[in-house]
Amino acid sequence: MQKKDINWSELGFNYINTDKRYISYWKDGKWDEGTLTSDNNVHINEGSTALHYGQQCFEGLKAYTTKDGRIQLFRPDANAKRMQESCKRLLMPEFPTEKFIDACIQVVKANEAWVPPYGTGATLYLRPFLIGVGENIGVHPASEYIFSIFCMPVGPYYKGGMAPVNYITSDFDRAAAFGTGKSKVGGNYAASLYPHQLAAEKGFADCIYLDPATHTKIDEVGAANFFAITKDGKKFVTPNSSSILPSITKLSLLQVAKDYLGLETAEEDVFIDKLDEYSEAGACGTAAVITPIGCIQHKGVDHVFYSETEVGPVTMKLYETLYGIQNGDIENAPEGWIVEVK
Ligand SMILES: *Cc1c(COP(=O)(O)O)cnc(C)c1O
Numbered sequence: 163m164q165k166k167d168i169n170w171s172e173l174g175f176n177y178i179n180t181d182k183r184y185i186s187y188w189k190d191g192k193w194d195e196g197t198l199t200s201d202n203n204v205h206i207n208e209g210s211t212a213l214h215y216g217q218q219c220f221e222g223l224k225a226y227t228t229k230d231g232r233i234q235l236f237r238p239d240a241n242a243k244r245m246q247e248s249c250k251r252l253l254m255p256e257f258p259t260e261k262f263i264d265a266c267i268q269v270v271k272a273n274e275a276w277v278p279p280y281g282t283g284a285t286l287y288l289r290p291f292l293i294g295v296g297e298n299i300g301v302h303p304a305s306e307y308i309f310s311i312f313c314m315p316v317g318p319y320y321k322g323g324m325a326p327v328n329y330i331t332s333d334f335d336r337a338a339a340f341g342t343g344k345s346k347v348g349g350n351y352a353a354s355l356y357p358h359q360l361a362a363e364k365g366f367a368d369c370i371y372l373d374p375a376t377h378t379k380i381d382e383v384g385a386a387n388f389f390a391i392t393k394d395g396k397k398f399v400t401p402n403s404s405s406i407l408p409s410i411t412k413l414s415l416l417q418v419a420k421d422y423l424g425l426e427t428a429e430e431d432v433f434i435d436k437l438d439e440y441s442e443a444g445a446c447g448t449a450a451v452i453t454p455i456g457c458i459q460h461k462g463v464d465h466v467f468y469s470e471t472e473v474g475p476v477t478m479k480l481y482e483t484l485y486g487i488q489n490g491d492i493e494n495a496p497e498g499w500i501v502e503v504k
Contacts, residue, residue, distance in 0.1 A: 170282035173317030182272035188307035211294035211304040219248035220291040228490030233503040248345040283318025319450040326456030332369035343405030383445035387412040390440035402429040442474035
């Protein structure tokens with residue numbers, strides 16, 4: 163396969179129009195066969211519920227090239243299931259898991275020339291989305307839907323190696339306590355743009371969202387989940403809340419911490435005024451796998467974890483293990499985590 167002439171390791175996280183995307187329509191109560199298309203515009207009615215009432219959700223996952231040149235997806239079934247949960251919450255028809263995985267494979271294969279080679283640090287990012295469309299004006303679920311997956315190569319998250327970044331707590335919430343925080347829906351992101359901008363203006367990478375009901379516990383780190391390592395270095399802790407988006411990276415790290423690093427794990431409250439119980443902390447998500455947290459500023463006071471310049475040893479080990487599983491360097495992946503594209 164002749165790859166595109168791209169300086170892979172210099173790529174950022176930017177839109178690139180690749181060759182093909184998958185699209186399927188839901189009409190009269192069922193999904194059609196689905197097809198690959200070269201058209202990178204979606205043609206929808208002006209009254210579509212996705213445009214007016216936020217009836218839409220999305221996913222994000224990656225394809226990796228292994229050392230011996232195979233291409234593999236990481237836990238696409240988990241993305242399919244999470245999207246089904248988002249659909250339930252927004253009264254949208256679910257896209258079946260088998261069809262979702264098959265569509266991912268079709269898209270990767272059709273864009274094989276765009277899949278970054280091993281060793282560049284770059285990956286192919288897949289963006290599935292499901293939107294309410296069709297002629298409409300009233301506030302109710304759409305009569306028609308589109309499910310689509312497009313993809314593009316994205317660069318290595320850490321160009322100069324992994325380094326800690328700083329965050330500040332936000333007075334705003336990205337979602338309500340029992341709202342749509344658990345669903346991967348655009349509305350949560352629209353709500354996060356302004357708090358993000360405020361944090362960025364103050365020189366922080368992003369903001370930390372506290373639990374919307376009491377503002378005493380950590381919920382999320384921007385659009386990533388939070389984890390911390392206890393002072394004794396023995397326990398991996400990640401918050402449990404009704405408004406956190408269940409990150410697949412987080413769920414995977416819980417298993418990696420236990421089965422590969424021999425740590426205790428817990429999903430429990432992380433109080434913003436008790437951060438000195440932890441020696442290391444990080445944000446996790448598909449984009450970066452792990453972003454080490456140097457410092458969190460809360461009400462004008464800085465709390466530094468391991469270091470503002472160096473990555474803690476447990477954080478590093480977690481990152482190396484999970485990334486190694488994703489790109490195939492570590493071959494004994496847990497059952498079902500790796501889906502080969504062939
Ligand atoms: C997508 C997302 C994450 C990360 O989930 P992954 O499955 O690990 O990529 C975390 N928080 C929010 C709000 C998200 O939308």
